[in-house]
Amino acid sequence: MSEELQDELEAINSIYGDGCLVRSNDNKNTYILTPPGESSSLRIEFPQSYPAEPPVVIGTNSTGEHGKRGDAARELSLFRQAVGTVYQPGIVCLFDAIEELTRLLEACGPGDQQRSESPCEDVGDIETSEVKEPASSELTIPEPPWIISDPFVELKSTFVARCAKVTSVEEAEAFLQHLLATDKKVRTATHNITAWRIQGPNNTSFQDCNDDGETAAGGRLLHLMQLMDIWNAMVVVTRWYGGHKLGPRRFALINQTARDAFVKAGYVIESSSSKKKGSNKA
Structure with missing residues (x-):
């Protein structure tokens, strides 16, 4: 062996x-x-x-x-x-x-x-979540401060990531619900994969993720955040299926899109030495 x-x-x-x-x-x-x-x-x-x-x-x-x-x-x-x-x-x-x-x-x-x-067929690539109409309570909070990635397109599938600073689980959940309630294009996408990491008082921490039908994708996003040492942030990667199965390649695209959003938001600094910086910023 x-x-x-x-x-x-x-x-x-x-x-x-x-x-x-x-x-x-x-x-x-x-x-x-x-x-x-x-x-x-x-x-x-x-x-x-x-x-x-x-x-x-x-x-x-x-x-x-x-x-x-x-x-x-x-x-x-x-x-x-x-x-x-x-x-x-x-x-x-x-x-x-x-x-x-x-x-x-x-x-x-x-x-x-x-x-x-x-x-x-690889229908995990193409199934969509049940589309729910937004509740009025989800529209009352201000627009979350999303930083949006460049779109990544492969075989007509499109991936877009949004990240935002959050300070509590409740805030992260509210941001996600606001996004789904106010953006019909996102709400009707094939998948909206989420992850967040939050540092609380007294050395507590909160981490969670959601695959939204794309098995293991949420966990991979959370692992990416751990590797990049990103805290007090959430990310939502939206995928619109383009009619062609991508296989495992889709996971690389999901993480690549999320990383682009983190870079644009300043959670990681791109440099020639490829040093990474966490999000422990005010």
Whole structure:
């Protein structure tokens, strides 16, 4: 077992629970993966050179008491699709593949035979949230001091980020509601992904995020803010789907757009030495 695979096995089992990924009894290169919340276990073979070469999803291992054969076939097909989507040579991929499988299953809904034969489209890229009409109370606060990024466009999908200084969770929530209430274009976008980090009194801190249907995107935004040491700020990344699936590339675009807004707002100073400065400014 390579060091990368050993680390990945420990990480997967620590995140999803012991027994999520275990070695098969009949082959030292084959492992049994039981994705969280699913009835089917999957047999995965890791080449000796993994992660330089991708894992091979051999088939299903077993079906739970309440599982259905069609569900198992669908999960197998979707997991193969997930691995193909997230794998990059030289980089371990199981965590991203499990998250992608979860997203695909949520997007597809309850399985049927037709879906098991033809994996569902990457509709996590295109579903929109339910559009709600604004409440009158959401219109009473002043316009938030948004700093807006340049638009980033790829394959006709457009990404725009807004960031603003906030000093409380209530203020962050109010800013978001005001944006959705007053900007119909934003309100009807495919996704509005949010994250904020706030330092409170007595060394308290508040951090939160929302994927708005784009699985794991909010957490990645929050992680970006942590890496950039940004506090007392929030960011909203809006995406309008353009008709073409972007795969994992969309996460890079989401973070790139958010970073552009932070730079424009002065939360990070661009310099030749690439030094970063936090937002602990008045």
